Amino acid sequence: xxxxxxxxxxxxxxxxxxxxxxxxxxxxxxxxxxxxxxxxxxxxxxxxxxxxxxxxxxxxxxxxxxxxxxxxxxxxxxxxxxxxxxxxxxxxxxxxxxxxxxxxxxxxxxxxxxxxxxxxxxxxxxxxxxxxxxxxxxxxxxxxxxxxxxxxxxxxxxxxxxxxxxxxxxxxxxxxxxxxxxxxxxxxxxxxxxxxxxxxxxxxxxxxxxxxxxxxxxxxxxxxxxxxxxxxxxxxxxxxxxxxxxxxxxxxxxxxxxxxxxxxxxxxxxxxxxxxxxxxxxxxxxxxxxxxxxxxxxxxxxxxxxxxxxxxxxxxxxxxxxxxxxxxxxxxxxxxxxxxxxxxxxxxxxxxxxxxxxxxxxxxxxxxxxxxxxxxxxxxxxxxxxxxxxxxxxxxxxxxxxxxxxxxxxxxxxxxxxxxxxxxxxxxxxxxxxxxxxxxxxxxxxxxxxxxxxxxxxxxxxxxxxxxxxxxxxxxxxxxxxxxxxxxxxxxxxxxxxxxxxxxxxxxxxxxxxxxxxxxxxxxxxxxxxxxxxxxxxxxxxxxxxxxxxxxxxx
Amino acid sequence: xxxxxxxxxxxxxxxxxxxxxxxxxxxxxxxxxxxxxxxxxxxxxxxxxxxxxxxxxxxxxxxxxxxxxxxxxxxxxxxxxxxxxxxxxxxxxxxxxxxxxxxxxxxxxxxxxxxxxxxxxxxxxxxxxxxxxxxxxxxxxxxxxxxxxxxxxxxxxxxxxxxxxxxxxxxxxxxxxxxxxxxxxxxxxxxxxxxxxxxxxxxxxxxxxxxxxxxxxxxxxxxxxxxxxxxxxxxxxxxxxxxxxxxxxxxxxxxxxxxxxxxxxxxxxxxxxxxxxxxxxxxxxxxxxx
Numbered sequence: 079x080x081x082x083x084x085x086x087x088x089x090x091x092x093x094x095x096x097x098x099x100x101x102x103x104x105x106x107x108x109x110x111x112x113x114x115x116x117x118x119x120x121x122x123x124x125x126x127x128x129x130x131x132x133x134x135x136x137x138x139x140x141x142x143x144x145x146x147x148x149x150x151x152x153x154x155x156x157x158x159x160x161x162x163x164x165x166x167x168x169x170x171x172x173x174x175x176x177x178x179x180x181x182x183x184x185x186x187x188x189x190x191x192x193x194x195x196x197x198x199x200x201x202x203x204x205x206x207x208x209x210x211x212x213x214x215x216x217x218x219x220x221x222x223x224x225x226x227x228x229x230x231x232x233x234x235x236x237x238x239x240x241x242x243x244x245x246x247x248x249x250x251x252x253x254x255x256x257x258x259x260x261x262x263x264x265x266x267x268x269x270x271x272x273x274x275x276x277x278x279x280x281x282x283x284x285x286x287x288x289x290x291x292x293x294x295x296x297x298x299x300x301x302x303x304x305x306x307x308x309x310x311x312x313x314x315x316x317x318x319x320x321x322x323x324x325x326x327x328x329x330x331x332x333x334x335x336x337x338x339x340x341x342x343x344x345x346x347x348x349x350x351x352x353x354x355x356x357x358x359x360x361x362x363x364x365x366x367x368x369x370x371x372x373x374x375x376x377x378x379x380x381x382x383x384x385x386x387x388x389x390x391x392x393x394x395x396x397x398x399x400x401x402x403x404x405x406x407x408x409x410x411x412x413x414x415x416x417x418x419x420x421x422x423x424x425x426x427x428x429x430x431x432x433x434x435x436x437x438x439x440x441x442x443x444x445x446x447x448x449x450x451x452x453x454x455x456x457x458x459x460x461x462x463x464x465x466x467x468x469x470x471x472x473x474x475x476x477x478x479x480x481x482x483x484x485x486x487x488x489x490x491x492x493x494x495x496x497x498x499x500x501x502x503x504x505x506x507x508x509x510x511x512x513x514x515x516x517x518x519x520x521x522x523x524x525x526x527x528x529x530x531x532x533x534x535x536x537x538x539x540x541x542x543x544x545x546x547x548x549x550x551x552x553x554x555x556x557x558x559x560x561x562x563x564x565x566x567x568x569x570x571x572x573x574x575x576x577x578x579x580x581x582x583x584x585x586x587x588x589x590x591x592x593x594x595x596x597x598x599x600x601x602x603x604x605x606x607x608x609x610x611x612x613x614x615x616x617x618x619x620x621x622x623x624x625x626x627x628x629x630x631x632x633x
Numbered sequence: 634x635x636x637x638x639x640x641x642x643x644x645x646x647x648x649x650x651x652x653x654x655x656x657x658x659x660x661x662x663x664x665x666x667x668x669x670x671x672x673x674x675x676x677x678x679x680x681x682x683x684x685x686x687x688x689x690x691x692x693x694x695x696x697x698x699x700x701x702x703x704x705x706x707x708x709x710x711x712x713x714x715x716x717x718x719x720x721x722x723x724x725x726x727x728x729x730x731x732x733x734x735x736x737x738x739x740x741x742x743x744x745x746x747x748x749x750x751x752x753x754x755x756x757x758x759x760x761x762x763x764x765x766x767x768x769x770x771x772x773x774x775x776x777x778x779x780x781x782x783x784x785x786x787x788x789x790x791x792x793x794x795x796x797x798x799x800x801x802x803x804x805x806x807x808x809x810x811x812x813x814x815x816x817x818x819x820x821x822x823x824x825x826x827x828x829x830x831x832x833x834x835x836x837x838x839x840x841x842x843x844x845x846x847x848x849x850x851x852x853x854x855x856x857x858x859x860x861x862x863x864x865x866x867x868x869x870x871x872x873x874x875x876x877x878x879x880x881x882x883x884x885x886x887x888x889x890x891x892x893x894x895x896x897x898x899x900x901x902x903x904x905x906x907x908x909x910x911x912x913x914x915x916x917x918x919x920x921x922x923x
Contacts, residue, residue: 419816443822453820461813465835465919478822508919
C-alpha cells in the first residue's frame with residue numbers, strides 16, 4: 079500500500095450559532111494515499127464541505143475544530159501556525175471551489191490572478207511570471223492562452239472560468255487537490271470536459287485528490303474510493319465500484335436507489351417501502367398547445383441576438399414533453415414565452431386553438447387563461463418571496479385569479495399542501511425556515527393552485543438533493559395522473575427527463591435538433607448533439623446490488 | 634453549508650420584539666431612549682415645572698439649581714422646561730420630513746428600478762442634481778425662498794433626503810426585478826404595479842429602516858442647523874437649534890448651561906436614532922425571526 083499522504087483522525091467540527099452549538103462534523107476518520115482520488119459524497123448539510131474547509135483551516139467565523147487530528151505528510155495541520163498554513167495552502171494543498179465565477183476576482187485579468195499565486199509562493203519572478211501563467215493556461219487546455227491571459231472572468235464562459243480556477247489551483251504543483259462540487263452549475267458536456275481534464279492532470283502529475291460532490295454517478299466515475307457522509311459522520315467507505323454494487327449502509331443504498339439511471343423507473347428511485355404502484359397517465363391525441371414558428375430576437379449591442387429561431391412543436395392533452403438543451407440554447411426563453419411572461423418576436427402559440435401569443439404579456443395577467451398555464455421555477459429559494467409565509471405564497475394565485483373567499487381559500491391552501499405532501503404545520507413558516515424539499519413543494523402547490531391545464535417545469539429539481547429529487551419527481555408524476563395536467567419539463571438532465579416524459583425535444587442554438595418519443599430519442603439518438611449530451615452524462619452503475627462489479631473496478 | 638435545524642419558536646410579533654431587544658443590549662438602550670423622547674414630546678409640555686415662554690428678568694442667567702435644573706437663560710426662562718417642550722417640535726419636523734422623503738423616495742426609486750429605461754435615466758439625473766449641491770446650503774436656499782415656517786423646514790429637509798431613499802429603493806428593486814418570486818407573482822395574476830408594490834418593495838424595507846434611523850438624526854440636526862443660523866423656527870418658540878444659538882453668546886462669559894443642555898439633548902436624540910437602525914432592521918426582516 080502506498081504511504082499515506084493525508085490522514086484524518088476523529089475530526090469533529092462545530093459551529094457556534096444563536097441556537098447553541100451545531101455539530102457539523104462528528105468525529106470522522108479517513109486516510110488518503112499518494113496518487114489516490116477519494117470521493118466524499120453526501121447530501122446538503124452532511125458536513126462534506128465543512129470537512130474540506132477544516133483540512134485547510136479556512137472555516138467560517140464561529141467554526142472550530144473540536145477534536146481530532148489532521149496529518150499531512152507528517153505535518154500536524156491542526157497545530158501548524160497560521161503562517162505555516164499559508165505556505166501549505168496553494169503550494170501543498172489547493173482547492174477548487176463550487177462557483178468558478180465567484181472564485182475569480184471579477185476585475186483582474188485571469189493571467190494576473192495566476193501570477194499572483196505563482197509569486198506568492200515564490201514559483202515565479204517578475205520576469206518569467208507571464209510565461210509561466212500562459213503555460214498554466216495551456217496546461218488546462220485553454221485555446222490561445224496568450225490571448226486569454228488578458229481576459230477578464232466575465233468574458234469567459236463558465237467552463238472556461240473553471241479551467242482558469244483549476245490552472246490557479248495547480249499552478250504551484252500541489253500534492254493534494256480538493257475539489258468542492260467543481261461542476262455544479264456547469265452544463266453536462268462542460269462538466270465532462272472539466273472532470274476529464276482534472277482527472278488527466280491529476281494522473282499526469284501523480285497528485286492525490288478529494289472530490290466532494292452530491293452526485294453519486296460523478297463520484298463513481300472519477301474516484302477510486304468513496305466515503306459517504308450523513309449528518310457529519312462517514313457511514314460507509316470503500317472502493318467506488320463496491321460502494322455502488324454492494325452498499326452496506328441503508329443510507330448508501332437509499333442514495334444509490336435515488337440516483338436516476340437508465341433502466342430504472344420513477345418508483346425505483348424511492349426507498350422500497352414507499353414504492354406504490356404508479357398509475358399511468360392518460361394521453362389524448364387532441365393537441366393542447368401548438369407552437370408554430372416561434373421566434374425571439376433580442377436587439378443586442380453588436381446586432382440582433384437570435385435566442386429562438388422559429389421552432390414548432392405540439393403538446394398533446396395529458397402528455398409530458400421534455401425540453402432538453404444546455405445553457406443558452408433558448409429553452410428558458412421558450413418557456414418564458416409559453417408561460418406568457420415574454421412576448422415572442424414572431425410565430426403563434428395556440429392554446430386550445432386560441433393564439434395566446436397575440437395577447438401582450440403585460441396584459442396576460444388579467445386574461446381568463448392565466449390560471450390555465452402555470453410554472454414551477456428552477457430555484458425554489460429564489461422563487462419564494464422571503465417576506466411571505468408558505469400560506470401567503472400558495473394562496474396568492476387563489477386571491478388574484480379565483481373568486482374564493484377567505485375561508486374557502488384557507489381550505490384550498492390546506493388541500494393543496496396535503497396534495498403536495500407539505501405538513502399543514504409548516505404553512506405559517508417563512509421560506510428561510512423551510513428545507514429545500516419543502517420549498518419545492520410550496521412552489522409546486524402554488525403552481526397547481528388554479529388547476530392549470532399546462533404546467534411548465536423549469537428544472538424544478540436542479541437544486542435538490544437526489545433523495546428529495548426522487549420524491550419530488552414521483553410527486554409530479556402522481557399529480558399529473560390525478561389532475562390530468564400536461565407538462566413541459568425543461569431540463570438539462572436526460573436521465574431525469576427519461577423518467578418523467580413521454581416525448582423529448584432537444585434544442586441547440588435556438589433550434590430544435592431532434593424531437594420524438596422519449597425512448598426513441600434516448601436509445602437511438604439521430605442527431606450528433608443528442609448523442610453528445612447522452613454521452614456526457616455520468617454513468618451510474620446500471621445494476622446496483624448486482625453481483626458482478628462494473629468494468630471500472632478493473633482500472 | 635450546513636442547514637440550520639428548523640426552528641420551532643412562535644412567530645408572534647411581540648416575541649420577535651422581545652427577542653430583538655434581548656439579543657442586542659444597544660438596541661434595548663436605543664429603544665428606551667427613543668421611548669423617553671417620544672414621551673417627552675407627547676406629555677412633556679404638561680409636566681414641565683415652568684412655562685417655557687415666561688420671562689423673568691430677575692432670575693436671568695441663573696446656574697442650574699434645584700429650582701431650575703438646567704438653569705435659566707438671558708430672559709430668565711427655565712432651560713429645562715424649554716428643552717423638554719422643544720422635543721415635540723424637533724421630533725415633528727424630523728419625523729414628518731423623513732416620512733415625506735421615505736414615501737416620495739420609495740415611489741420614485743421603485744419606478745426607476747422596476748421600469749428602468751427613460752424613467753431611470755431622468756430620475757437619476759434629477760437625484761444627481763440634488764446631491765450635487767451642498768445639501769445644507771440647498772435647504773437654506775429652499776427655506777429662504779419659500780419662507781421661514783415650520784412646514785417649509787419640513788419640505789426642505791425632505792427634498793434633500795429624497796435621493797438617499799430613491800437610490801436605495803432603486804437598487805433593491807432592480808436586483809429583484811427578474812427574481813423568481815417576482816415572475817411567480819406575475820403568473821399569479823398580479824399587474825406590474827402590484828408586483829412592485831406588494832411583492833418587491835417590502836423586501837427593500839430592512840435596508841430602508843437603517844436609512845430612516847440615520848436620516849431621523851440628520852433631519853433633527855438639519856432643522857436645528859437652520860434655526861441656528863436664523864432660518865427656521867423663530868424665537869421665542871423653544872427649539873434646540875435656536876437655544877444653542879442663543880446660548881452660544883454666553884459661553885464666553887461662563888454661562889455654559891444655556892447652550893450645553895439643548896446641545897446635549899440634540900446629541901442624545903441623534904445618537905438614539907442612529908443606534909436604533911440595526912434594531913429597526915431586525916424588526917422588519919422576517920429572516921431574523923428564527
